[in-house]
Amino acid sequence: MSGRPQSPRPQIGGIRETFAPWADPQARPLVRFDGVSKTFGDTTAVDDVSVSIYEREFFALLGPSGCGKTTLMRMLAGFEQPDAGRILLADRDIQADPPHRRPVHMMFQAYALFPHLSVAQNIAFGLKQQKMARDEIAPRVEEMLSLVRLDGMGKRRIDQLSGGQRQRVALARALAPRPRILLLDEPMAALDKKLREETQFELMALQQTLGMTFMIVTHDQDEAMVVADRIAVMREGRIVQVGRPAEVYEAPADRYVAGFIGDINLFEGRVAASENGVVRLVSGDGTFEAEGTGPVGETAWVAVRPEKIAVHAEPPPEGANTLAGRILDYGYLGDWTTYLVEIAPGRTLRAARANATRATDRPLGCDDPVWLTFATSSAVVLTR
Numbered sequence: 001m002s003g004r005p006q007s008p009r010p011q012i013g014g015i016r017e018t019f020a021p022w023a024d025p026q027a028r029p030l031v032r033f034d035g036v037s038k039t040f041g042d043t044t045a046v047d048d049v050s051v052s053i054y055e056r057e058f059f060a061l062l063g064p065s066g067c068g069k070t071t072l073m074r075m076l077a078g079f080e081q082p083d084a085g086r087i088l089l090a091d092r093d094i095q096a097d098p099p100h101r102r103p104v105h106m107m108f109q110a111y112a113l114f115p116h117l118s119v120a121q122n123i124a125f126g127l128k129q130q131k132m133a134r135d136e137i138a139p140r141v142e143e144m145l146s147l148v149r150l151d152g153m154g155k156r157r158i159d160q161l162s163g164g165q166r167q168r169v170a171l172a173r174a175l176a177p178r179p180r181i182l183l184l185d186e187p188m189a190a191l192d193k194k195l196r197e198e199t200q201f202e203l204m205a206l207q208q209t210l211g212m213t214f215m216i217v218t219h220d221q222d223e224a225m226v227v228a229d230r231i232a233v234m235r236e237g238r239i240v241q242v243g244r245p246a247e248v249y250e251a252p253a254d255r256y257v258a259g260f261i262g263d264i265n266l267f268e269g270r271v272a273a274s275e276n277g278v279v280r281l282v283s284g285d286g287t288f289e290a291e292g293t294g295p296v297g298e299t300a301w302v303a304v305r306p307e308k309i310a311v312h313a314e315p316p317p318e319g320a321n322t323l324a325g326r327i328l329d330y331g332y333l334g335d336w337t338t339y340l341v342e343i344a345p346g347r348t349l350r351a352a353r354a355n356a357t358r359a360t361d362r363p364l365g366c367d368d369p370v371w372l373t374f375a376t377s378s379a380v381v382l383t384r
Helices: 011-016 069-077 117-129 136-149 163-175 193-210 221-227 245-250 255-261
Strands: 031-039 041-053 056-060 084-089 104-107 183-187 213-218 230-235 236-242 265-275 278-283 284-293 299-306 310-312 322-332 338-345 347-354 369-373 380-382
Touching: 011 278, 011 369, 031 069, 041 069, 041 084, 041 104, 041 236, 056 069, 056 221, 069 104, 069 183, 069 213, 104 163, 117 163, 136 193, 163 193, 163 265, 183 265, 193 221, 193 265, 193 347, 213 221, 230 322, 236 245, 236 255, 255 265, 255 380, 265 284, 278 299, 310 347, 322 347
Parallel strands: 056 213, 056 230, 104 183, 183 213, 284 380
Antiparallel strands: 031 041, 031 084, 230 236, 265 278, 265 299, 278 284, 299 380, 310 369, 322 338, 322 369, 338 347
């Protein structure tokens, strides 16, 4: 969504620092899933899910294919009915409402645009279905075209548009009826990487400008981390963690979340000590200290992200959270270099080093001996 002067947009980062209605015990959620389950034959798609979404929130359902996230969204839209539980919108059970009677609109992954209609006619389609007055439709269509930066393109055919432009038409069509909540089903899956990244920020700004509630389904961790106020990570029909992107990334609830959101290194061992919010864990790889709590004598895991591991060409002082190894392989990513470090036969770790300068005095390469260290505060203890 670029190529023309852009008006000032909301500073999303600043807004999100203070936006937390879920932390207010007096706040009423806009949408509430209450013990919702759904099965298809012998397959349980959604298993006793309870979660709330608040007014003006950008909420993400994140998980692999088949985890139930799209089924949950389709039940909110009315395209599927729950087998158990309730779905409430503004404190009202909407199960008996057909899809066209719900103040909810869904933008599909395939866009589902009508090729025989113009851009403007596609956007107007839902308004006509709602029997909006004819003299109100044209101004609303023009408003939507401007909102998604397609001014002057209303008469074009769909086959004359790029992939990014088609996506914006689909978005405008979904927004035109002004729903209480907009559902986005993998909306950027068909876009190339650069356009997808640009569109993420435009979508966030649009949501803030409209003051609308958005709910997105995606399997792309980076996408969810960028756009969402909160992320619900799903696994096998259940929600395993809900939190702000930073909370889910820095303090995963378990090994599944830690491994699904970004890369992770795990050290399994026995808890030797746990005091003052720090756990000492003894494993076959060494002795580690990390923030958290754990029962002494029980099995636990220290989890540390690759970018939090420092790579040294010379031995550092002895201590916890120190490992020796050799570089098995590495990949240059432009802003980062990722190293695959073998610390024992068949045992490898990932470490990432920011390329802060154009060159280094001592570049590291394959088979070089290295030492890895990380701070206690950079690691977290997981007990499941």
